[in-house]
Amino acid sequence: MDTRRATGADDFGTLFEFLPVGAYRSTPDGRQLRANPALVSLNGFASEAEQLASVNDIAGQWYVLPGRRAEFEALLARDGQVIAFESEVFRYKTRERIWISENAHVVHDAQGEVLYYEGTVENITERVHDREALRRSQEELRQLVDLVPGMVYRSVRQADGHFRPRFVSRGVLPLYGLTPEQALGDAQSLQRLRHPEDRERVEAETRHAADHGLVRQTRFRLRLHSGQVKWVQVISAPAPAEGGHPVRVGVVFDVTERQQAEDALRENSELWKRALESSGDGVWDWQIEAGVEQLSPACKALYGFAADELPDTPGALDSRTHPDDVAAMLQAREDHFAGRTPRYVNEHRVRCKDGQWKWVLSRGIVIEREANGQPLRMIGTHTDITARRQAEGLRIARDRAEAADAAKSQFLSRVSHELRTPLNAIMGFSQLLALDGALPDKQRGWVQQLLGASQHLLGLVDDILDLSAAQTGELPVVSSRFELAPLLAELAELLGASAQQAGIALLPQPLAAAVPAGSTVQADRKRLKQVLVNLLANAIKYHHRGHAAGWVRIAAQQEDGDWVFSVADNGPGLSEAQCARLFRPFERLGAHNSPVPGSGLGLALCRQLTEAMGGQISVHSRLGEGASFSVRLPRG
Secondary structure: OOOOOOOOOOOHHHEEEEOOOEEEEEOHHHHOOEEHHHHHHHOOOOHHHHHHHHHHOOOHEOOOOOOOOHHHHHHHHHEEEEEEEEEEOOOOOOEEEEEEEEEEEEEOOOOOOOOEEEEEEEHHHHHHHHHHHHHHHHHHHHHHHOOOOOOOOOOOOEEOOEEEEEEEEOOHHHOOOHHHHHHHHHHOOHHOOEEEHHHHHHHHHHHHHHHHHOEEEEEEEEEEEOOOEEEEEEEEEEEEEEEEEEEEEEEEEEEHHHHHHHHHHHHHHHHHHHHHOOOOOOEEEOOOOOOOOEEEEHHHOOOOOOOOOOOOOOHHHHHHEHHHHHHHHHHHHHHHHOOOOOOOEEEEEEEOOOOOOOEEEEEEEEEEEEOOOOOOEEEEEEEEOOOHOOOOOHHHHHHHHHHHHHHHHHHHHHHHHHHHHHHHHHHHHHHHHOOOOOHHHHHHHHHHHHHHHHHHHHHHHHHHHHHHHHHHOOOOOEEEEHHHHHHHHHHHHHHHHHHHOOOOEEOOOOOOHHHHOOOEEEEOOHHHHHHHHHHHHHHOOOOOOOOOOOOOEEEEEOOOEEEEEEEEEEOOOHHHHHHHHHHOOOOOOOOHOOOOOOOOHHHHHHHHHHHHHEEEEEEEEOOOEEEEEEEEEEOO
C-alpha cells in the first residue's frame, strides 16, 4: 500500500510543468484538479483551466470502455498504485480515440484518508497500432505456416551443440504424433523419433550444416511411438543468431509415398534389367543430358570386356561400331529421338575386345523427355545375332523344307482322294462276290482277304486325309453337347470282339460305368470317338498276347471343369525315348518288324484331332509297367 502524504497544493513545481508526458491530479469521484501542459495538449485544450472546467467525470468522459475506470480504481485500492495501465480513451475536446498508458498512485492525508490520485498519461497509440499490426502479421504468418503440408520449425543451438526447438507449427502432430506443446516442452522429443539406423547420419549432417552455415536438405526415417515408420525430408537454412547462439529454420515434409514410389521404381528397374539379362541380352541405360551410359556387366561381357574395362559413356560402344554401319545406326537413333518411330531398332557390327566383329540387335526406347520433347533418358538392350546372321542360308533352306512339307501334305491329300474312287469300286465288287453263294470256298477266302485288305487300305487313306486336313487347319470340327455313356457303350460294341479275341478285359464292365449317368461333354462327338477308338485299339493290339490277366481300362473325370479321359493298360509299356517319338506320323517304334498290323498314323492323328478340339493328349509309361494315355478337353 502506498503511504504517500500530501505536502501542499502546489508541490508539482517545475517538473510537473515540463514533463514530456501528461501528468494529473484528480479526485476519487472523477474530477480533475490539475493537468500539466502535456496532458492539456493531449486532450486538445488550449489551457489547464479549460480542461479542468470540462472534466467532471473521468469514468464517463475519458474511457472508451466504461468499466475500465472501475478496474483502475480497484487496482489503486488494492495496491495503492497502478503501473502501465493501458486503455483506449477519448481526447476530451475532439473525442478522437487514442491509446494511453497510465501510471498512478494514491495520496493520503495525515490521518490516512484518500485525498486524490496523481499520475502520468503517455500516448501509446502508435505503439499499440504497431503491436496490433505485428500481432496480425504474426497471425497471418501462423495461418500461412499451418497451410504448409508439413512442419515448420525454428531451433536454437545450445551450448552442448544440440538444437532446441523454439517454434514448431501444428503440422508436427500429423507428422510426428506430438502436439506443439509436447515438442517444445521436451527438447529431444523430435530427435528421439529418428530411426536408429539413420540417427547418426542425420546428426552428422546437421552439425556439418550448422558449423558451416549451409542450407541442408536430407531424407531419413521416423519411427513413431505407434511403431509406424515414415520417411521425411528436411530442408533447413541458417537464420539470424539469438543471444549469440546459431539459429536454424526449416520445414519437414512427409515423403513416405514418394520414397515408396522411388523404391518401387528402383526395384522395377533392377527387375527389368535382371529379367533382360537373364535372357542373355546386355542392358544399357543412357542418361542423355548427363552424357552417361551405363552398360550392364552382361553387356560388356558380350564383347569380351570385364565389368570395369569400358567407361560409362555413349562413345564406349559407338566408337567400336563398324564404319559401314554407323550412318544407319545414327539415323535410326535420330528417327526415334524425333518421334518418327515408336522405338529405336538397329542391327550393326561391334568390334570385340579380341578384334572380332559381332553382329548385335540394338533396341531401345526413350522413357523420359523434357516438356519440349527433348530426350533425357533412354534404355535398351543388345542381343547377339551373329549366329542368326550366319544362318541366313539355313533359314532359306528351312523355308524351302517347310514349303516342301506343305507340298507333300497337299500331294498326300490329293492322292488319298484319288485312291478312294478305285478302292470303293474294289470293295463294292468284293462285297458282291462275297454274296455269291456259288463261289467255291477257296475263292471265297480270296475274296475275304481282298475285302479285308481294301478296308484296311481305305482306313489308311481316311487317316491320311484326316491327318492332312488337321495339319493344314482344314479339319472340320463340329462341337455339340452329348452324353458320354452312350458313346462309351458304342466303344464297347466296336472293340469288344477284338479284346475278347486277344484275351484282354475291357474295364469297367460295362464301359458306360466309367462315367456317372447323365454326364455330358461339349466336343465333336465323331472326333472324340475316333480318338478313343484309336487309343483303345492300340492298347488291345499291342498288349502281351496270351497275358493271363491282361486289361485295358478307360476312365473319365472332371478336373477344374475340364473333362479328362484316360486309357490305361498293363501291357509291355514304353521307354522314355519311345514316348518322345510316339506321336510322329508313320512312327511305329519298331512294330513294323512284328506281325501286328498298323500304319503308324493312329497316335499322330489322335494328337491332331485332340488339338483341333482345343485339347491336349499326353502319355505316361515305363517299360514293363504298361502305359496310360490322357486326353484333356476344355470345358465347353
